[in-house]
Amino acid sequence: MKLQEPAAQHGDSGETIAIAQPRQVTLPDNLSNFFRKTLVIAEWEVRKLRHDPTDMLTRTVQPALWLLIFGEVFTRLRAIPTGSVPYLDFLAPGILSQSVLFIAIFYGIAIIWERDLGVINKFLVSPTPRLALVLGKALSAGARALPQAIIIYILALVLGVRMNLNPLALLGVVVLVVLGAACFSTFSMIIACLLKTRDRVMGIGQILTMPLFFASNAIYPIAIMPAWLQVIAHGNPLTYLVDGLRALMLAGNTDMSGLGTDFVVLFAVTLILAVICAKLYPRIVE
């Protein structure tokens, strides 16, 4: 059997003290280790999706229906002032943001599920940095959200929305979708670490989705909101996701001035949430 190589691995009892030296690691080592581990955790989820893509595919139905039913009606109503942009065009990035939010905000349930399975215990016992465990999960929420982008692009093109198909813009959309999913899934995982049961996370998630979605610029411009709600909308990360997607997804849009802010805000919020979540993560098994 080749499982163990006693001589090379453990040596004689006298070596115990020598072996008991902590590993010396440098900062670059640490960083490369950190990114590698993050990607392994994300790879885990992607492999699972490859074996069973059903859930991912059924989730594309909801945004499709929003765009088809809600979008087709409201674009005829002309009740929402969207300037020179047809309402359906205005709505498409909003619906993509919405589906990113819906996928991510319940993501905490997945780690509770894994806690109950005992998988999280094994991750926590392995030499994997906590932040890598959290960011790996956040990235996989992004991987789950990407098919939504594809379905919305297809549907929007079919419905006659003038989409920007510039490769750089598409790349920007991919990054934003992953970043947005990472942001809200980390938020959801924090809730999961604090509340620890599926039902509670589900309940809180449902309470949160409504204000997050409607107190944003997803389906109407912030300008039509009352002043107090405008303040809230500006503090809502979803607003920045919608704003960035709207700038990148629609053809004929030349104003990219807000894009920098959108990326920075989403990135900063995700990072802060991820650090908090990494601190709380071990609590889920306590």
Next chain:
Amino acid sequence: MTAIVEVHDLVKHFGEHTAVNGVSFDVERGEVFGLLGPNGAGKTTTIKMLITLLPPTSGSARVAGFDIVHQKADVRRSIGYVPQALSADGTLTGYENLLLFAKLYDIPHKEQASRVRDALAFVGLIDASNQLVQHYSGGMIRRLEVAQSLLHRPRVLFLDEPTVGLDPVARQAIWNHLLELRNETDTTIFLTTHSMEEADSLCSRVGIMHRGDIVALDTPDNLKTTVGGANTTLNDVFVHYAGDALESGGSYRETARARRTARRLG
């Protein structure tokens, strides 16, 4: 012999409740050490502290020479862990489950595939390696977990009730793998169990845990000799030490047996 697990006065409170009440013991290198006790005796809490999943309330412990509070990363690199619940990922294949852990444990890229195959071969799962784990039986999942926990050649392997819920054949298979591991390597095995038979057939030394304390610690044979004559089973020993705990957790039959034993011993 040198101690590879050293535990000093380890305490864990959960609010008002004391789960582990100041236990101290050493585990020698290469032995199979068992913590035996009824549900709620504090076995799992003890193991969770040793594998860095729970911070102790007080006391200290070293695993493979590393402090479980201050050198968590080094402890984690030195140990393998098989949790109580069957916990492999059902939506991945057996091979994938192991491959991903090989990556998490920093096994060099070139060695990953061969190590995973060796580990699968060790537990007899080569033929099933490309099946999704959701189609595995309980015994196969447990064997897969043992294989996973050995990938990085840990110095101490922790198993929390490794055969609970398995049928006798699967249980025997796990025992055989653990005995093979003990005989052919110097991996130290630390397990918890409430099966007397398991403790008797696997463990070189057994600590009997009762309401957060270790009330007896010795070889199975010595424990039997201490409690009674030649016909004493480890079960009698267990009942002798953990007897009154069974009133809350055990069946009537066990309780009655405990009382009989207590009377017999005067």
